[in-house]
Amino acid sequence: MRKLLVIGIGAGNPDHMTVQAINGLNRADVLFIPDKGAKKNDLADLRRQICDRFVTNPKSRRVEFDVPVRAEPTSSYRVTVDDWHEAIAEIYESLIRDELAEDGCGAFLIWGDPSLYDSALRILERVRLRANVGFELEVIPGITAIQALAASHATALNRIGDPVLITTGRRLTEEGMPQNAGSAVVLLDGKCAFNTLADQDLVVHWGAYLGTPDEILVSGRLGDVGAKIERIREEARRKKGWIMDTYLLREPGEPEDQPNRLVQTIQYKNSSERPVRIVMEPWGEQYLVPPHKEVQIRLFGQSLGNGTVEIEQTEDLLLIWPFKGVFPRLYIDDRELMQAKQI
Numbered sequence: 001m002r003k004l005l006v007i008g009i010g011a012g013n014p015d016h017m018t019v020q021a022i023n024g025l026n027r028a029d030v031l032f033i034p035d036k037g038a039k040k041n042d043l044a045d046l047r048r049q050i051c052d053r054f055v056t057n058p059k060s061r062r063v064e065f066d067v068p069v070r071a072e073p074t075s076s077y078r079v080t081v082d083d084w085h086e087a088i089a090e091i092y093e094s095l096i097r098d099e100l101a102e103d104g105c106g107a108f109l110i111w112g113d114p115s116l117y118d119s120a121l122r123i124l125e126r127v128r129l130r131a132n133v134g135f136e137l138e139v140i141p142g143i144t145a146i147q148a149l150a151a152s153h154a155t156a157l158n159r160i161g162d163p164v165l166i167t168t169g170r171r172l173t174e175e176g177m178p179q180n181a182g183s184a185v186v187l188l189d190g191k192c193a194f195n196t197l198a199d200q201d202l203v204v205h206w207g208a209y210l211g212t213p214d215e216i217l218v219s220g221r222l223g224d225v226g227a228k229i230e231r232i233r234e235e236a237r238r239k240k241g242w243i244m245d246t247y248l249l250r251e252p253g254e255p256e257d258q259p260n261r262l263v264q265t266i267q268y269k270n271s272s273e274r275p276v277r278i279v280m281e282p283w284g285e286q287y288l289v290p291p292h293k294e295v296q297i298r299l300f301g302q303s304l305g306n307g308t309v310e311i312e313q314t315e316d317l318l319l320i321w322p323f324k325g326v327f328p329r330l331y332i333d334d335r336e337l338m339q340a341k342q343i
């Protein structure tokens with residue numbers, strides 16, 4: 001019986017290759033490398049690089065094959081995809097039949113992970129159902145673009161206990177931000193579908209060419225960075241001839257997404273003839289308030305916390321202990337006061 005390995009090769013960085021994937025490559029007699037046209041040469045190149053670097057089996061050979069281009073959707077998206085898959089199934093069938101011995105082992109190298117927006121498994125199921133050639137199937141998982149995105153932004157995908165929805169640019173445009181998903185990850189978006197949500201208060205973590213030396217990352221409030229992402233995306237696409245990008249969308253909520261705002265102001269006047277030294281604890285930052293001057297101590301943070309500010313005065317020293325989670329800025333006549341030399 002022929003054996004087929006469907007190997008996830010990671011999302012653009014050869015270092016994404018797992019030990020299982022490397023071993024899989026070396027078990028195969030034939031490595032099938034798809035060629036998706038001149039614009040996606042870089043992607044075929046990465047597959048070749050991976051083979052050059054990891055294949056040590058002297059008996060293995062590579063077979064490159066053209067992948068037909070999908071027709072523009074006409075009446076039905078599903079019908080167009082169905083026709084396209086049928087055409088690829090025919091190619092897969094002849095590759096398996098013509099390139100593999102009866103007991104041979106072949107490997108398909110799949111971008112990212114075979115389970116995520118990839119049709120290889122579905123198409124191989126079609127080939128099996130056509131019953132012209134028999135084979136056993138084994139799937140080896142890979143690092144997805146989603147994992148690469150989360151890692152590059154050093155963020156968790158889900159909010160505590162919340163679901164994550166994985167969707168496409170087309171569905172995001174049609175359906176908007178899903179109400180019941182804490183976070184949404186969007187793939188396959190050629191048209192900056194996030195623009196359709198520009199009026200919503202959302203945070204975006206965007207990444208293009210993830211895992212590659214050309215990786216670009218942008219994050220922030222969608223309203224602040226949406227136009228920037230669109231511009232960077234278009235420039236990069238024009239320069240390289242192709243782009244792959246993925247993003248995470250969610251309502252602001254994690255502490256790091258919340259903007260700091262003014263949560264409390266303390267007004268203090270030094271009516272004495274001598275400067276008064278203010279020490280902001282627990283940091284120990286020191287400021288000098290000249291005689292007869294009024295200072296505003298503004299506390300910035302994300303919430304009022306317990307709201308209690310403790311103030312202790314000695315002759316010419318004011319020790320101030322704000323509550324947790326805030327940081328201070330001091331102003332005299334609306335100009336920020338610089339820290340004084342520590343004593």
Ligand SMILES: C[S@@+](CC[C@H](N)C(=O)[O-])C[C@H]1O[C@@H](n2cnc3c(N)ncnc32)[C@H](O)[C@@H]1O
Pocket residue numbers: 011012110111112113114115116117118143144145146148186187188189207208209210211212244245246
């Ligand atoms: C056909 S899907 C394949 C997904 C792949 N199977 C995976 O596990 O990541 C292609 C989409 O994946 C995303 N993608 C794949 N590789 C990427 C990368 N290196 N950087 C950014 N997005 C990527 C993009 O949204 C792209 O449109």
